[in-house]
Amino acid sequence: MLQSVQGSTSARFIPPYPEGRPGPYQNFIWLRTLMQVPNIVRNPLEAFAKFQFDIPVSRYKLFHMPFALVNDPELIRHVFVENAHLLKAEPIRQKVLKPVLRDGMLTAEGETWRRARKTIAPIFSPRHVNGFAKAMRRATETFMDEIAAGPKQLTIAPMMSRLAYIVLSETLFSGDINEDGEQILKDVAQFLEHLSAADPFDLMGAPDWLPRLTKLRGHGATSRLRDIVRQTAEKRLTRIDAGEDVPEDFLTLLLRAGDHEKDRLTIEEIEDNIITFIAAGHETTARAMTWMLYLLSHDHDARERAEAEADALDMDGIAPEKWGAQMPWITACFEETMRLFPPAAVILRTLTGDIDFGEYQIPKGTNIYVSQWVLHRHTTLWEDAAEFKPERFLGENRKSIGRFEYLPFGMGPRVCIGASFAMQEAQIILAVMLRRFRFDYSAAKKPWPVMKITIQPDNDMPMRITGRPGVAM
Numbered sequence: 001m002l003q004s005v006q007g008s009t010s011a012r013f014i015p016p017y018p019e020g021r022p023g024p025y026q027n028f029i030w031l032r033t034l035m036q037v038p039n040i041v042r043n044p045l046e047a048f049a050k051f052q053f054d055i056p057v058s059r060y061k062l063f064h065m066p067f068a069l070v071n072d073p074e075l076i077r078h079v080f081v082e083n084a085h086l087l088k089a090e091p092i093r094q095k096v097l098k099p100v101l102r103d104g105m106l107t108a109e110g111e112t113w114r115r116a117r118k119t120i121a122p123i124f125s126p127r128h129v130n131g132f133a134k135a136m137r138r139a140t141e142t143f144m145d146e147i148a149a150g151p152k153q154l155t156i157a158p159m160m161s162r163l164a165y166i167v168l169s170e171t172l173f174s175g176d177i178n179e180d181g182e183q184i185l186k187d188v189a190q191f192l193e194h195l196s197a198a199d200p201f202d203l204m205g206a207p208d209w210l211p212r213l214t215k216l217r218g219h220g221a222t223s224r225l226r227d228i229v230r231q232t233a234e235k236r237l238t239r240i241d242a243g244e245d246v247p248e249d250f251l252t253l254l255l256r257a258g259d260h261e262k263d264r265l266t267i268e269e270i271e272d273n274i275i276t277f278i279a280a281g282h283e284t285t286a287r288a289m290t291w292m293l294y295l296l297s298h299d300h301d302a303r304e305r306a307e308a309e310a311d312a313l314d315m316d317g318i319a320p321e322k323w324g325a326q327m328p329w330i331t332a333c334f335e336e337t338m339r340l341f342p343p344a345a346v347i348l349r350t351l352t353g354d355i356d357f358g359e360y361q362i363p364k365g366t367n368i369y370v371s372q373w374v375l376h377r378h379t380t381l382w383e384d385a386a387e388f389k390p391e392r393f394l395g396e397n398r399k400s401i402g403r404f405e406y407l408p409f410g411m412g413p414r415v416c417i418g419a420s421f422a423m424q425e426a427q428i429i430l431a432v433m434l435r436r437f438r439f440d441y442s443a444a445k446k447p448w449p450v451m452k453i454t455i456q457p458d459n460d461m462p463m464r465i466t467g468r469p470g471v472a473m
Contacts, residue, residue, distance in 0.1 A: 020050030073404035104276030133321035155460035187221035284343030342372035
């Protein structure tokens with residue numbers, strides 16, 4: 001259902017985005033598919049056709065493989081929630097992610113996934129997530145001091161990635177691996193750069209023995225990342241077994257998770273899941289905050305309102321885990337940013353059985369997926385879909401958004417396990433940043449969104465940072 005925005009009468013800022021290629025064409029289907037391979041490898045956002053933003057379901061073949069892109073909220077519910085048992089990991093996605101993440105939560109299947117999900121889910125209970133809030137605030141304020149002492153012209157994307165990693169490190173490891181933080185950031189960036197896109201041979205269904213040249217780089221970064229995570233986990237486990245006092249951080253909770261010894265995760269499983277949280281978890285939050293600062297820099301009314309809300313927050317009198325409830329506008333800006341630039345922009349699975357739902361009949365073997373990039377900009381679901389309008393996520397407007405029309409954290413059994421962690425982290429970081437600094441986009445050329453697991457700007461988002469009036473840099 002098309003969402004109208006109450007209280008919105010004037011046009012708002014429209015950030016740059018691929019509007020969709022022409023199509024569909026009735027002839028030269030094979031040639032048309034072949035022409036899209038460079039787009040899919042380089043930037044999948046540019047591979048969508050304009051008509052896919054207007055219709056509920058579109059079907060096509062990528063060489064020999066059938067695909068169905070779903071934008072009908074009721075069909076999304078039917079497939080991904082009510083019939084989740086008919087879904088398995090899509091092969092191309094697994095070839096991209098599994099060599100690096102192995103059996104982490106994003107890539108595990110079957111009993112391996114169910115056991116890990118059951119064991120890890122309690123760690124993300126409100127009690128534990130709230131317990132991370134003070135570390136999130138402390139890490140952010142320390143980082144802001146570093147920013148204040150540095151240059152006032154910065155590229156915000158790598159800065160936000162570094163900050164999000166520091167916050168994650170404090171909550172995961174209590175800072176035990178901070179001394180290697182810069183190298184880990186480089187390694188994560190290299191992973192995202194070289195291992196996040198499908199290889200053309202995978203798209204064409206070439207046999208596995210053919211070497212994938214796009215995958216040759218990045219293995220050293222992954223090995224270093226795994227080594228330090230394993231060593232840190234093993235050291236912490238030794239301290240636990242010796243009865244020493246250890247921080248009640250994510251790593252300790254993970255090592256102790258499970259009601260019985262047989263439920264405990266192995267060191268290998270812990271390693272896989274921490275790699276997943278580092279490589280995917282910190283990057284998604286960092287990208288969303290980067291895009292939000294860009295959007296606010298072009299909507300001065302929205303920015304001033306966000307800054308005023310941060311200024312009014314009683315940071316010393318209210319515990320940081322409760323800040324979000326005092327920040328409806330900043331939260332709405334963040335949610336609208338995740339609509340326009342969803343941190344993780346695709347849910348891709350393969351059907352193991354037929355789907356028959358109303359007018360839709362989708363056969364077994366189809367690669368069925370939701371692209372939040374398309375869903376969140378779909379012309380039948382959102383009014384002025386390309387515009388930045390945070391008021392969509394306030395009051396009655398927010399209540400009118402259907403559960404399966406807005407999916408920044410996915411849905412169904414595999415909904416993002418760290419959603420509450422990510423929201424709390426973003427709210428705390430944004431409150432501290434907006435209270436202290438103002439960010440203005442400083443490049444002549446507009447940033448272009450590129451999808452490499454996360455949606456990132458092609459120019460690292462250069463910005464000028466100035467101190468807020470009355471706030472010392």
